[in-house]
Amino acid sequence: MNLPNSVTEIIQGFENGKFSSQELTKAYLNRIDNLDPEINSFITVCHERALLDAKKADRSRANGSANKLTGVPYANKDIFCTKGVRTTSGSRMLDTFISPYDATIVERLGSQGMVMLGKTNMDEFAMGSSNETSFYGQVNNPWNTNCVPGGSSGGSAAAVSAGFTPVATGSDTGGSIRQPAAFCGISGLKPTYGRVSRYGMIAFASSLDQAGPMGRSVEDLAHLLAPMAGYDSRDSTSSMVKTEDYFGNLEDELKGKTIGLPKEYFSTNLDRQVEGVIEEAIKEFEKLGANIIEISLPTTSLSIPAYYVISSAECSSNLSRYDGVRYGHRCELPTDIEDLYKRTRSEGFGEEVKRRLLTGTYVLSSGYYDAYYRKAQQIRRLIKDDFANAFTQVDAVISPTAPTTAFKAGEHQDNPVEMYLGDCFTVASNLAGLPALSVPAGFVGGMPVGLQLIGSYFQESKLLTLGHMFQKSTGWHQHFSRDESKGAQ
Ligand code: GLN
Secondary structure: OOOOOOHHHHHHHHHOOOOOHHHHHHHHHHHHHHHHHHHOOEEEEOHHHHHHHHHHHHHHHHOOOOOOOOOOEEEEEOOEOEOOEEOOOOOHHHOOOEOOOOOHHHHHHHHOOOEEEEEEOOOHHHOOOOOOOOOOOOOOEOOEOOEOOOOOOHHHHHHHHOOOOOEEEEEEOOOOOHHHHHHHOOEEEEOOOOOEOOOOEOOOOOOOOEEEEEEOOHHHHHHHHHHHEOOOOOOOOOOOOOOOOOOOOOOOOOOOOEEEEEHHHOOOOOOHHHHHHHHHHHHHHHHOOOEEEEEOOOOHHHHHHHHHHHHHHHHHHHHHHOOOOOOOOOOOOOOOHHHHHHHHHHHHOOHHHHHHHHHHHHHHOOOOHHHHHHHHHHHHHHHHHHHHHHOOOOOEEEEEOOOOOOOEOOOOOOOHHHHHHOOOOOHHHHHHOOOEEEEEEEEEOOEEEEEEEEEOOOOHHHHHHHHHHHHHHHOHHHOOOOOOOOOOO
């Protein structure tokens, strides 16, 4: 069967009796089995469970108890706990971990009747921008398998791009939804901090982590965000702000909307051709009636150092739970408790995670706390103030999602800082807690370029409108990396 291109098309297909959820689920599973060996976007594929859930979905459609999304297949990043299906977070530490409960978002998507195809590959504990740090091997970009898919939600982005799943969940601590979405030519939204529950999402840096939807179109993001968003009493940072109708305003006119272009973002490390693509996109927004003005975010250059101090500090604390005592990997025959900790953690964690744990422990240590951690928190406040100031004038801030297109695997292997610098456009919105969207905006050398729109707090709906209207007029989201007719039989 020819796989549908969007959730909207799937819902229509169910309604017109074009296919059942079982047929569709089987087709996606076949495509994964046939084509994923080249991409490596899944860590676990749930053949049996998915087909059972699809059968249930078909039954509820037949007896009239189905929701809009009942029977729609999707994939979860392997950072979300799934009862009965192992959750690895891309790490050897959790290679055999099976969670006794579902993450809130898994539960919510499940209660809509959505069908989980499997768990997607990711950078270890979500630390990375290339998906090369996964214990389960690197993920290859479906547009060019010599290139990385971005990270850390690279498995989800590659799977959506390659047509292995219509939509997927991701998590974003410093860009991990948006940057892989950009590198793989799909759409991704990092919601406002607190909009989507973090309960059951394996922690990296708790004050920055946020779950969100990934899909081909902005409309598909709205489909997934609607059930994901909303208050959860099990997450103490979950927001009680009412959720919006994410579809109601999608077609709103852009006339009267003001978009800010931060002058600091168009600096030297931005690839000239990527810049050209963004300039074209800006013209498109003007054509659609938006007003573009130059703004200033003076603390821009401080966001990377502040982010890497804060996120490393938080992860060193969060990952102290992997001690070989409670769950996860345990070394063989420890001689005493010191030996147990040391060998368990040496064996269980990969290089990049160890680098962050060392940095984080260092910046939190007495004597350095004030110089690094406290300073970084002060900078975080300034960054937040910069945006607050900008949002008195504009509805959204526009920028590239990443300074380059997807780079070659291994390119930054010897220089982690070089890789960190690629996060220059994404980390500020995590530090400030703001929502941000990435949509495909064109190509450079055959590789997709992502455009980022940052909004004010809880203005996901406004961002989705901007993204949707842009997609309607450009169609960049309808360029697919893989032939849709292959592998589903
Ligand atoms: N690339 C960033 C990092 O390595 C962001 C990761 C993320 O958002 N999870 O920390």
